[in-house]
Amino acid sequence: MTVNVALLGLGTVGQGVYETVVSHQEELRQAAGESVRIPVILIKDSCKNRSISGDVEITTDFNDIFKYPIDAVIEAVGGCEPVYGYLRKCLERKIPVITANKELLAKKGSELMNTADRHQTELIFEASVAGSIPxxxxxxxxxxxxxxxxxxxxxxxxxxxxxxxxxxxxxxxxxxxxxxxxxxxxxxxxxxxxxxxxxxxxxxxxxxxxxxxxxxxxxxxxxxxxxxxxxxxxxxxxxxxxxxxxxxxxxxxxxxxxxxxxxxxxxxxxxxxxxxxxxxxxxxxxxxxxxxxxxxxxAGAFPTASAIMEDFVSLFKNNKPLKDISKKRRAVPLFK
Amino acid sequence: MTVNVALLGLGTVGQGVYETVVSHQEELRQAAGESVRIPVILIKDSCKNRSISGDVEITTDFNDIFKYPIDAVIEAVGGCEPVYGYLRKCLERKIPVITANKELLAKKGSELMNTADRHQTELIFEASVAGSIPxxxxxxxxxxxxxxxxxxxxxxxxxxxxxxxxxxxxxxxxxxxxxxxxxxxxxxxxxxxxxxxxxxxxxxxxxxxxxxxxxxxxxxxxxxxxxxxxxxxxxxxxxxxxxxxxxxxxxxxxxxxxxxxxxxxxxxxxxxxxxxxxxxxxxxxxxxxxxxxxxxxxAGAFPTASAIMEDFVSLFKNNKPLKDISKKRRAVPLFK
Missing domain, CATH: 3.30.360.10 (Dihydrodipicolinate Reductase; domain 2)
Structure with a gap:
């Protein structure tokens, strides 16, 4: 089985995440129990040169990510809008979201966490504070x-x-x-x-x-x-x-x-x-x-990617399939 | 419900553990889902003065701990023998053990971990390295x-x-x-x-x-x-x-x-x-x-007690009752 992850944003951090997924397949397979693949990446500027494998779709249209059977979304765009709308849409479709976006979390964290709760999925954000320090x-x-x-x-x-x-x-x-x-x-x-x-x-x-x-x-x-x-x-x-x-x-x-x-x-x-x-x-x-x-x-590409990817594999605790994530595993409510 | 913990040893660290269990009932109830009680403490020297509540049995005979319905054992004695024998007995009775004993772990860690595995229980030891640093x-x-x-x-x-x-x-x-x-x-x-x-x-x-x-x-x-x-x-x-x-x-x-x-x-x-x-x-x-x-x-009474008690409550992950601990939750084998 393969876990499909949509990546939003291909700046310094997004590039770090992409490269880590390519280079750490073995560790990801061990931790997640399945291999991990990024089939689609959302970008802002389609004119930039990028070193991304040819079988990954690069798009400027957010809705394109739903053409794929996405199991999780990693957000590395930053800022409040349009990301808030993107992440709400993902959570409403029960897709867990990993983000490093401190501004969005400080301003809209409660709303997003409520949306995640209501749809029995996860919003996790280790990378939003202090880079790779857990x-x-x-x-x-x-x-x-x-x-x-x-x-x-x-x-x-x-x-x-x-x-x-x-x-x-x-x-x-x-x-x-x-x-x-x-x-x-x-x-x-x-x-x-x-x-x-x-x-x-x-x-x-x-x-x-x-x-x-x-x-x-x-x-x-x-x-x-x-x-x-x-x-x-x-x-x-x-x-x-x-x-x-x-x-x-x-x-x-x-x-x-x-x-x-x-x-x-x-x-x-x-x-x-x-x-x-x-x-x-x-x-x-x-x-x-x-x-x-x-x-x-x-900060930095790989330290931030470190926090994002360790967050990502934490979704797979207890070897449960990603679809069966329930709120039960979080004892303390975050962002009530 | 109450979780009963036998405490082995009442030196600096043992005393720190005892006092923490008394003073942190609310945190323990939140983390463990049940209140935590120490009904029996094993000591070496019965002549020392001790400030322990009257309803706790203080004994110099290890086997006395089994007079109680013990759910977990915290070991704060140190050294290799007779502790190795004590902990094996506990694990063989499927009682999870929390220890800070680095010498025992370095010398007999594999054997003890095998015993824990065979009897589908847990041997955990955060406190054995670097005090309260996780x-x-x-x-x-x-x-x-x-x-x-x-x-x-x-x-x-x-x-x-x-x-x-x-x-x-x-x-x-x-x-x-x-x-x-x-x-x-x-x-x-x-x-x-x-x-x-x-x-x-x-x-x-x-x-x-x-x-x-x-x-x-x-x-x-x-x-x-x-x-x-x-x-x-x-x-x-x-x-x-x-x-x-x-x-x-x-x-x-x-x-x-x-x-x-x-x-x-x-x-x-x-x-x-x-x-x-x-x-x-x-x-x-x-x-x-x-x-x-x-x-x-x-080191120190409370920093070590910190590691021991955080270890202890980690047994209660996923709100499972302590009796149902299985090896499944440990993805990576320790002490093969």
Whole structure:
């Protein structure tokens, strides 16, 4: 038997997913119990050159994917529309969806999760937060007895790259941003990253996962790194500190959720002090396990494909056929 | 319904497990679907004072645990005998066993796993490696598509504490060991830790998990930290390096497994450079996720109890009653 997967999007991440499916057939067969094939890929621009095998249909019309007996959809397009409509259509047809789209999840996660619930299928999204670091997986599947007290995280590789470059090369914010763009670590319009929105969306997804709800967006401090000057960086160096764009998340004693995203100064003994360049890291403080720190690449074609493909094979737990997925296997509701 | 758990051992870890079961009833009920109770605890020395509730039987006779309708056994005694015999008896009665006993697992893991298989029950052991860091969980459950290329790890908190103290306080190995003993981080007989045996056992467990076999023990370099001098430490400082007791594990191109445990000098940009004191850390290099680093407390009552109790509730996956556990849910054989 073959599992047929439709791939939406063929940018950096989409290409990484495609290549991984081609190169990791043996691992996929072992984990999924069946071989995995991508018969159709949705793209935006039909004029670009692409290195995709000839037997894969490349289309700009979303509805073309339903010409194939699709068992799962991997979304690597990004943004809110038209993807929200695409994914709703897939879930309504009971097709499980794997996505890395943090903006869509932060804004429309509840609606999509409800749609998945109503049609007894799955919406999974490990890759949406912290690249290849299995932070959502650990929170969702592992930490069941531990009480999570606080979370601190560096979740935006672009911002961390710029802050690292400013410090190491003594160059301005503008110069460092230009370097990040030259190296492909920042987009032409970098505002989502440098204004803290990307970190904000990811923090909201973590809040849903841990507390089953988000804080009121108006109560969340959200500052980016665009106001950080070389003078700030130098002042931090003088006190043996570093500036990091830090997300924090906790629940106060009255039950309200507190979240913030802002550049902060951290000392040498802070567990996230050593996280440099495009890396991400999450520190989870719990009552039993104490301080757990997970770090790794926060973005990039293969690290993101890693999270997407490990998510994908998690659908095949207990060797059930994909059609028989039911909500039962998820003990804790996500995105109520 | 109530799940009855027999606890073997009431040292630091056993006490941590007992207190966690008392204090985390709500989390346990949510994760296990039933309340959890410890009706009987096996101890060695009946003369010690203990703060255990009066309705728990404290016994020095192992066979007393079978007076109760035991659903699972948590082992926190340590060492090879008489524990090996105890655990075999439990598994033969189809009682699932949760253990943190690295020496027993490295030496008798295959035999015990076979016994568990034959009697269709479970032997689980997250807590045996790296304290509360869910490294076995991630390897066993998450990394299915990724190809693990190499592993580097700091797995012995006592050794890392001593090396950190030598460096920070400019004191000799002997002084630092004495300090570790005073603080309860090293045992009266510290040879298991400082000669590298503890790290060796943990590395063998990781080898079983990743490669489904161990290297020939005679081919494994095993050096401890007992030969590290203050001069070595100072030489490392001069080159901006640190000395760490590092475990490495990989498979060479001819399929043979390579493992080593020895003090090595690592540079400032090494992902484990910042791991200090009694902390543990594991770096997994894979082909897709790239460099994942997990760090956290490597020992201690509650961090170890954390791993044991998260292991325990993992038995209740899919809301199956504990009696119906079958081997099916483990896709990859451990300890063949």
């Amino acid at each position: 932070i959502l997986y650990i929170i969702k599947n592992y930490l069941k007895v531990n009480r999570i007290q606080k979370l601190e995280a560096i979740l935006n590789g672009t911002s961390n790259f710029i802050l690292t470059a400013m410090r190491n090369n003594k160059q301005s914010f503008e110069q460092s941003l230009a370097e990040a763009q030259r190296l492909g670590y920042a987009e032409a319009d970098p505002s989502n990253d440098i204004l803290g929105w990307d970190t904000f969306y990811k923090t909201m997804i973590l809040s849903e996962l841990i507390y089953h709800r988000q804080p009121d967006w108006n109560d969340v401090v959200r500052k980016g790194i665009d106001q950080v000057t070389l003078e700030d960086i130098n002042a931090a160096i003088e006190s043996q500190e570093k500036i990091k764009l830090m997300a924090t998340l906790s629940r106060s004693s009255n039950g309200s959720i507190k979240a913030s995203i802002e550049p902060v100064r951290i000392k040498k003994d802070h567990p996230l002090y050593a996280v440099e360049g495009v890396n991400n890291a999450v520190r989870i403080k719990t009552d039993l396990a104490d301080d757990l720190v997970l770090s790794g690449p926060g | 490294i076995l969980y991630i390897i066993k459950n998450y990394l299915k598509v990724n190809r693990i290329q190499k592993l580097e790890a700091i797995l012995n908190g006592t050794s890392n504490f001593i090396l950190t103290a030598m460096r920070n306080n400019k004191q000799s190995f002997e002084q630092s060991l004495a300090e570790a003993q005073r603080l309860g981080y090293a045992e009266a007989d510290p040879s298991n830790d400082i000669l590298g045996w503890d790290t060796f056992y943990k590395t063998m467990i990781l080898s079983e998990l990743i490669y489904h076999r161990q290297p020939d023990w005679n081919d494994v370099v095993r050096k401890g930290i007992d030969q590290v001098t203050l001069e070595d430490i100072n030489a490392a400082i001069e080159s901006q390096e640190k000395i760490k007791l590092m475990a490495t594990l990989s498979r060479s191109s001819n399929g043979s497994i390579k493992a080593s445990i020895e003090p090595v000098r690592i540079k400032k940009d090494h992902p484990l450079y910042a791991v200090e004191g009694v902390n543990n850390a594991v770096r997994i290099k894979t082909d897709l996720a790239d460099d994942l680093v997990l760090s956290g407390p490597g």
